[in-house]
Amino acid sequence: MSKKTFENEKNVYRVQGFTCANCAGKFEKNVKDLPGVEDAKVNFGASKISVYGEVTTEELEKAGAFENLKVITESSGRQEPKSKESDKEEIPFHKKHSTLLYSVLFVTLGFISTFVNGNENIVTALLFITSMLVGGISLFRTGLQNLMRFEFDMRTLMTIAVIGGVIIGEWAEVAIVVILFAISEALERFSMDRARQSISSLMDIAPKEALIRRNGQDMTIHVNDIKIGDVMIVKPGQKIAMDGVIVNGYSAINQAAITGESVPVEKTVDDEVFAGTLNEEGLLDVEITKLVEDTTISKIVHLVEEAQAERAPSQAFVDKFAKYYTPIIMIIAALVATVPPLFFGASWETWVYQGLAVLVVGCPCALVISTPISIVSAIGNAAKKGVLIKGGVYLEEIGGLKAIAFDKTGTLTKGVPVVTDYQALNNQTNETELLSIITALEYRSQHPLASAIMKKAEDENISYTGIQVDNFSSITGKGIKGTINGVMYYIGNPKLFKELSTSNFNKEIERNVTVLQKQGKTVMIIGTEKQILAFIAVADEVREVSKDVIQKLHQAGIKQTVMLTGDNQSTANAIGSHLGMTDVQSELLPQDKLDVIKQLRSKYANVAMVGDGVNDAPALAAATVGIAMGGAGTDTALETADVALMGDDLRKLPFTVKLSRKTLNIIKANITFAIAIKFLALVLVIPGWLTLWIAILSDMGATLLVALNGLRLMRVEEDE
Numbered sequence: 001m002s003k004k005t006f007e008n009e010k011n012v013y014r015v016q017g018f019t020c021a022n023c024a025g026k027f028e029k030n031v032k033d034l035p036g037v038e039d040a041k042v043n044f045g046a047s048k049i050s051v052y053g054e055v056t057t058e059e060l061e062k063a064g065a066f067e068n069l070k071v072i073t074e075s076s077g078r079q080e081p082k083s084k085e086s087d088k089e090e091i092p093f094h095k096k097h098s099t100l101l102y103s104v105l106f107v108t109l110g111f112i113s114t115f116v117n118g119n120e121n122i123v124t125a126l127l128f129i130t131s132m133l134v135g136g137i138s139l140f141r142t143g144l145q146n147l148m149r150f151e152f153d154m155r156t157l158m159t160i161a162v163i164g165g166v167i168i169g170e171w172a173e174v175a176i177v178v179i180l181f182a183i184s185e186a187l188e189r190f191s192m193d194r195a196r197q198s199i200s201s202l203m204d205i206a207p208k209e210a211l212i213r214r215n216g217q218d219m220t221i222h223v224n225d226i227k228i229g230d231v232m233i234v235k236p237g238q239k240i241a242m243d244g245v246i247v248n249g250y251s252a253i254n255q256a257a258i259t260g261e262s263v264p265v266e267k268t269v270d271d272e273v274f275a276g277t278l279n280e281e282g283l284l285d286v287e288i289t290k291l292v293e294d295t296t297i298s299k300i301v302h303l304v305e306e307a308q309a310e311r312a313p314s315q316a317f318v319d320k321f322a323k324y325y326t327p328i329i330m331i332i333a334a335l336v337a338t339v340p341p342l343f344f345g346a347s348w349e350t351w352v353y354q355g356l357a358v359l360v361v362g363c364p365c366a367l368v369i370s371t372p373i374s375i376v377s378a379i380g381n382a383a384k385k386g387v388l389i390k391g392g393v394y395l396e397e398i399g400g401l402k403a404i405a406f407d408k409t410g411t412l413t414k415g416v417p418v419v420t421d422y423q424a425l426n427n428q429t430n431e432t433e434l435l436s437i438i439t440a441l442e443y444r445s446q447h448p449l450a451s452a453i454m455k456k457a458e459d460e461n462i463s464y465t466g467i468q469v470d471n472f473s474s475i476t477g478k479g480i481k482g483t484i485n486g487v488m489y490y491i492g493n494p495k496l497f498k499e500l501s502t503s504n505f506n507k508e509i510e511r512n513v514t515v516l517q518k519q520g521k522t523v524m525i526i527g528t529e530k531q532i533l534a535f536i537a538v539a540d541e542v543r544e545v546s547k548d549v550i551q552k553l554h555q556a557g558i559k560q561t562v563m564l565t566g567d568n569q570s571t572a573n574a575i576g577s578h579l580g581m582t583d584v585q586s587e588l589l590p591q592d593k594l595d596v597i598k599q600l601r602s603k604y605a606n607v608a609m610v611g612d613g614v615n616d617a618p619a620l621a622a623a624t625v626g627i628a629m630g631g632a633g634t635d636t637a638l639e640t641a642d643v644a645l646m647g648d649d650l651r652k653l654p655f656t657v658k659l660s661r662k663t664l665n666i667i668k669a670n671i672t673f674a675i676a677i678k679f680l681a682l683v684l685v686i687p688g689w690l691t692l693w694i695a696i697l698s699d700m701g702a703t704l705l706v707a708l709n710g711l712r713l714m715r716v717e718e719d720e
Contacts, residue, residue: 009052010050010051010052011050011051011052011055011073012048012049012050012051013048013049013051013057013060013071013072013073014047014048014071014072015027015042015047015048015049015064015069015070015071015072016047016069016070016071016072017064017067017068017069017070018044018047018067018069018189023066023067023142024042024044025042026066026067026151027042027049027063027064027067027069028040028041028042028049030063030064030066031049031051031055031060031063033063034053034055034059034060034063036053036054036055037051037052037053037054037055038052038053039051039052039053040052044372049071057071057072057073066141066142066145067138067142068138099134099135099137099182100135100179100182100183100186102134102135103131103132103134103135103136103175103178103179103182104131104135104179105131106127106128106130106131106134106175107127107128107131107172107175107176107179109127110124110127110128110131110171110172110175111172113127114172119171119172124171125171128171128172128174128175129166129171129175131175131178131179132162132166132174132175132178135175135178135179135182136158136162136178136181136182139155139158139159139162139178139181139182140159140162142155142159143155143156143158143159143160144159146159147159147160154326154363154364154365154368156326157326157329157330157359157360157362157363158177158181158359158360158363160330160356160359161174161177161356161357161359161360161692162174162177162178164352164355164356164359165177165353165356165692168349168352168353168356170353170692173691173692173693174692176692176693176696177360177692177693177695177696180696180697180700181363181696181699181700183700184365184696184699184700184703184704185365187700187703187704187707205239205275205276205297206223206239206240206241206242206275206276206295206297207223207238207239207240207241208222208223208241209221209222209223209241210223210226210232210234210241210242211232211233211234211235212226212230212231212232212233213230213231213232213233213285214230214231218233223241223242223292224292226241226242226288226291226292227288227291228288228289228290228291229287229288230287230288231247231285231286231287231288232244232285232286232287232288233283233284233285233286234273234279234283234284234285234286235279235283236251236279236280236281236282236283237278237279237280238278238279239276239277239278239279240253240273240274240275240276240277240278240279240286241275242275242286242288242290242292242295243272243273243274243275243288243289243290243294243295243296244272244273244286244287244288244289244290245270245271245272245273245286245287245289246267246268246269246270246271246273246284246285246286246287247269247285247286247287248269248284248285249268249269249282249283249284249285250266250267250268250269250281250282251266251267251279251280251281251282251283251284252264252265252266252267252280252281253265253266253267253273253277253278253279253280254277254278254280255274255277255647256277256386258274258276258277258296258297258300258386258646258647259386259646259647259648259649264280267284272289273286274295274296274297275292275295275296275297275298276295276297300383300388300646303388303390304379304380304383304388304389321367325362325364325367326362326364329358329359329362330359330362332358332362332682333355333356333358333359333362334355335355336351336354336355336358336685337351337352337354337355337356338351338355339351350688351688353691353692354685354688354690356692357685357690357691357692357694357695358682358685358690358695360692360695360696360699361678361681361682361690361694361695361696361698361699362678362682363699364674365699365702365703366670366673366674366677366699366702366703366705366706367671367674367675367678369703369706369707369710370667370670370671370674370706370710371392371667371670371671373706373707373710373711374663374666374667374670374709374710374713375392375395375663375667377710377711377712377713377714378395378659378660378662378663378713378716379392379395380714381659381713381714381715381716382395382656382659385652385655385718386645386646386647386649386652387643387644387645387646387652387655387656387659388643388644388646389642389643389656390641390642390643390644391642394625394642394643395659395660395663396660396663396664396667397606397624397625397660398608398625398643398656398657398660399657399660399661399663399664400606400664401558401606401607401608401624401625401657402558402559402560402604402605402606402607403558403559403560403561403562403600403603403604403606403607403608404553404558404560404561404562404607404608404609404610404653405561405562405563405564405593405596405597405600405607405608405609405610405619405623406561406562406563406564406581406610406611407564407565407593407609407610407611407612407616407619408540408563408564408565408567408572408575409540409565409566410612410629411610411611411612411629411650412542412543412546412563412575412579412650413540413541413542413543413546413575414540414541414542414543415540415612416452416540416541417449417451417452417522417538417539417540417541418452418455418456418538418539418540418541419452419453419455419456419536419537419538420521420537420538420539420541421516421521421535421536421537422435422456422534422535422536422537423534423535423536424533424534425504425509425532425533425534425535426531426533426534431534432460432462434526434533434534435456435457435460435462436457436462436463436464436467437464437467437484437489437526438453438489438491438526438534438536439453439454439456439457439462439464440464440465440467440469440482440484441469441472441480441481441482441484441489441491442454442480442491443464443465444469444472444480444482445474445480447480449522449524449538452538453536453538467484468484468485469482469483469484470482470483470484471483471488475490475492475496478492478493478495478496478499479491479492479493479496479524480492487528488528488529489526489527489528490525490526490527490528490529491524491525491526492524492525493523493524493525494510494513494523494525496525497525497527497532500527500529504531504532505532509525509532509535512535513525513535516535516537517570517571518570518574519539519574520539520567520570520571520572520574520575520578521537521538521539521571522537522538522539522571523535523536523537524536524537524538542575542578542579543650545649545650545651546579546650547578547579547580548651549650549651549653549654550579550580550581551580552654552719553653553654553657554580554582556654556657556658556661558657559582559604560582560583560600560604561580561581561582561583562581562582562583562584562585562596562600563575563576563579563581563583563584563585564585564588564593564596564619565584565585565586565587565588566586566587566588566589567586567587568586568587569586569587571586572584572585572586572587573586590616590618590619591618593616593618593619594618594619594622596619597609597619597622597623598622601622601623601624605624606624606625607623607624607625608623608624608625608626608627609622609623609625609626609627610627610628610629610650610653611626611627611628611629612628612629612630620641620642625642625643626641626642626643627641627642627643627644627645627653627656628641628643628644628645629645629648629650630644630645630646630647630648643656651718652718654719655716655718655719658716658719659713659716662713662716663713666709666710666712666713669709670706670709670710673702673705673706673709674702674706677698677701677702678698678702680698681694681695681698
């Protein structure tokens with residue numbers, strides 16, 4: 001294969017064969033040492049390596065030869081067509097673990113020979129040695145290389161222990177230890193693969209081919225060959241292969257794969273659809289808007305894989321601890337093996353054996369895997385439920401939050417104004433006819449609230465476009481006016497009608513207006529110079545789930561929930577009180593929101609900001625964790641926030657806090673358990689009870705329990 005020059009470009013390769021985090025770290029170091037490589041970074045959680053510089057896959061595989069790693073080029077996020085071989089059945093168990101099975105066979109024959117020929121017989125010894133070599137060939141190869149380079153990891157410890165055991169004649173025990181270590185590594189690999197599947201399953205959601213209409217012809221082509229502007233035909237019951245906009249048709253789309261929403265969403269012309277979602281009903285023509293590597297599902301997969309590579313604080317602690325832990329274990333083992341015989345006249349054979357057992361029990365497998373498997377499982381589970389967490393550090397920080405600030409518009413509210421109240425005051429006035437007059441005037445207005453009145457008219461099938469409006473003009477800061485059928489109508493705030501000295505503007509009307517304003521609504525009065533005819537109230541509707549979400553967050557122990565808004569104080573207080581917020585900050589500019597976040601951080605340290613990812617960018621960046629609403633379809637939210645709620649659904653927030661806290665608890669439990677079981681096994685050295693059997697079983701048991709405990713995070717569900 002010819003070399004390719006990358007010149008500082010990041011090139012990503014998938015790696016097959018990682019058995020442990022230590023091996024991944026060693027592979028990264030080997031790749032960095034290759035000539036022409038400027039930098040390299042392994043993502044153990046996603047089984048990838050990012051390389052900067054000039055390198056070939058053969059050179060990368062040579063750097064991973066100690067672990068027999070296979071390296072495959074990944075081409076910039078494009079989906080590669082599956083080969084025929086990859087579609088075949090998975091490798092059978094007996095072929096996949098043939099060396100382990102042969103090792104078990106030889107050790108069984110060794111025990112039979114022990115009973116028939118005795119422990120000292122040459123046949124017995126050869127059978128046990130054969131079992132060791134067959135089952136531990138990769139272990140010894142790596143361990144001996146490490147030993148020659150004075151690199152000490154778990155394989156180095158195991159190799160020294162095995163060599164020592166052979167020297168003192170513990171054939172049977174050493175052979176069993178090698179088999180159990182191989183089983184332990186297989187279980188560790190299986191556990192990490194299970195965790196990784198939570199992401200790899202996302203990759204397979206979107207179809208690899210789509211029916212495309214070009215030049216009047218329909219053809220099925222691979223997604224890599226689809227261009228922006230192509231029209232994709234999606235039949236009922238089919239999954240959508242690419243992101244695009246509907247140009248013809250109507251359907252219900254199940255978007256659970258992207259947003260975590262269980263209820264299908266109605267979509268029609270001009271609505272956006274995403275790759276990987278399911279068309280449940282109608283035939284759709286969709287104009288492609290993004291290439292395959294830019295689709296929302298591709299970005300999610302990429303960002304989640306990147307997130308797995310970001311080391312959480314607990315993982316950084318474990319990595320640092322393991323760096324010093326292994327040499328310390330070797331020193332302890334050497335002291336156990338030499339001090340009793342040298343200074344107390346004890347048996348060399350007994351205490352060398354104890355020292356070897358200390359080496360085996362000291363293997364940091366469980367400790368090293370305790371954090372990454374938990375992080376990968378949790379981030380994968382969150383992604384499947386529509387929450388994109390962009391790093392282990394943010395996953396951990398969410399669990400320690402003390403305060404959460406919410407932008408009001410579009411977060412706690414729907415962000416779209418609606419008419420909440422409409423009341424005609426004169427019994428002689430026809431409400432429907434009056435609403436058509438109001439809408440005809442507002443139709444000519446540029447006011448943001450006009451859209452709410454027009455929508456109400458459309459919902460009630462009230463016609464307004466044919467009404468002739470003369471002398472239309474805007475009254476700055478007060479309202480609008482226009483003549484219809486010879487009558488001058490006014491729409492505006494109470495101040496406008498006080499100035500007009502309208503005859504029926506009395507205290508009762510003023511009281512009604514005040515009540516509506518205290519409810520957080522904007523009130524507009526409609527009338528003529530002589531009398532008030534009606535009033536209409538418009539508000540940005542609060543999301544139905546907002547109140548319940550705030551309540552759940554308080555129950556979860558969040559001390560402070562703060563609403564940030566540019567609204568006036570009375571409107572803000574009304575909404576904040578209704579939602580049960582502990583604090584309301586009103587009449588804020590973007591800079592003011594940033595100041596509030598800084599104040600909260602100085603008081604509570606860990607603070608989250610929930611916003612739309614665009615207008616709230618400074619505040620999101622200043623918070624400990626920035627949480628963006630509606631990541632699906634908003635590139636800005638995906639790129640700027642630390643966490644994105646893909647389905648624009650606040651109910652995912654309590655789930656995210658719950659998942660984070662469970663992750664923290666499981667990581668702490670795993671680290672504590674991994675260290676405790678090592679300590680307890682080492683205590684057995686004092687009375688001389690520690691055996692190689694106990695050592696390897698404690699190590700394997702700890703690894704298995706830690707892995708299973710971490711995998712539990714894949715099953716954390718949302719509270720109903």
